[in-house]
Amino acid sequence: MNDKAHAPGPVDAGTQPPYLYAPYVSTRLRAPTRPLLPLPEDAMTTVGPLFGPHAVQRRDSDLTLGGAAPPIGERLIVCGSVRDDRGRPLPGALVELWQANAAGRYRHARDDHDAPLDPNFTGCGRALTDSAGQYRFVTIRPGAYPWRNHPNAWRPAHIHFSLFGAGLLSRLVTQMYFPGDPLLPLDPVFMSTADARARERLTAHFDPHATVEAYALAFRFDIVLRGAQATPFEGA
């Protein structure tokens, strides 16, 4: 088998967002305007950054802890797998997560949305995937919030995710959305990925099996990262 066939090449059109997406106004002055430099095939083969098992604490994955009382909002379990684009689970992958509170307000100096802060919710969590490449957070459902991109613009409820995979090119920052949200087709950040099937990968699914009786609904968000760059000799 020739593994070179699986080496990650340029992304299929529309399955990742472009840099310049005019409906998302902030891209206009921040997207590069010159052609990107193609790298030599062996330029980005280094493995890592990787994290060890004690890089995070167990309680870092429960965003409902840490306050004097539980945060206000609908408690949720957010879980899923992290795999590479050949379907292989990625154990020990760092997942960083941040989100607004139930009222749609971030604990951040630059968030001036007129919605209450929750003294018991920081909105920050992190976890490592287990030996089967699975992660699990306990949190609350974030609220939608307004932004200034266009008149009466609202971000659909979402959770920010940051992931480290096999190598630097596997690095992914994304956002998880909730199924059936009527704001999704109106949101230029979500819609920046042209391909509808690829966009669906950003939406979590209700997971009855991970739902815990009398405790919390679960939503599953499976994540696929770009694999490590295959070398011409691998598998030969």
Added chain:
Amino acid sequence: MDAGRTPSQTVGPYLHIGLDWLAAGQVIGTRGDLLITGTVYDGAGVPVDDALIETWQADAAGRYGGLLDDLPLGFGRTATDSAGRYRLRTDRPGAAPGDASHLHVLIFMRGLLKPLLTRVYWPGDPAIGSDPVLQRVPAARRASLLATAGDASQLHWDIHLQGPLETVFMEV
């Protein structure tokens, strides 16, 4: 099998909530003898005050990887301040034969739907003339990837997202 990669989305303006814990301003496992500093500018020349810069570098022997207290050796993360300026302490990395000393750089910010990949090279490195990546850069734009020396313990490197000084970014 193509499992279908998850699309990238912007880090947004509130990235610090989730990412600041690792943004210590010093590359993990380095002594921090050297300060790299600079400003990130948008296409209107306005400093970007909500950018995140991640760096990845080899050790003095040119090797990547390893852990310090379960965190990745050679990894750095720093956010720009209200003036669009970043500061990162590190040591000069080693390089493979033929390569010039450099840091890999990923840039995240509101308005970037996916990160920008680039590199910063050490000024005065004799291998700059033979580095296989730099050689691919049109000569007129090479300066955008070279830091400039301040005093002995300081390097300066600005990032221009657009415009006549636009930094060379690489395919990801």
